[in-house]
Amino acid sequence: MAEYLNSLHKVYGLDIKLVLPGHRAIMTDCKTRIQQQRLHHQTRLAETVAILEKGSKNAFEVAAQMTWEMAYKKWD
DSSP states (O other): HHHHHHHHHHHSSOEEEOOOOSOOBSOOHHHHHHHHHHHEEEHHHHHHHHHTTTTTOOOHHHHHHHOSOOOSSEEE
């Protein structure tokens, strides 16, 4: 994750006019998307830490307690 966030920092400084991602829509505002990604990962980290502060859990147990845009009745 540190390498990914570091790469976002490097790309943020570039003058990019068009982004052609492998998924989702074409973007013309790279800096806004990078800011969104940074905020998303900060939020996820804080959520993960809050879950783990309640006690030791494996990745499956942590993921089951996180908020998701997708809805599932069960994680198994």
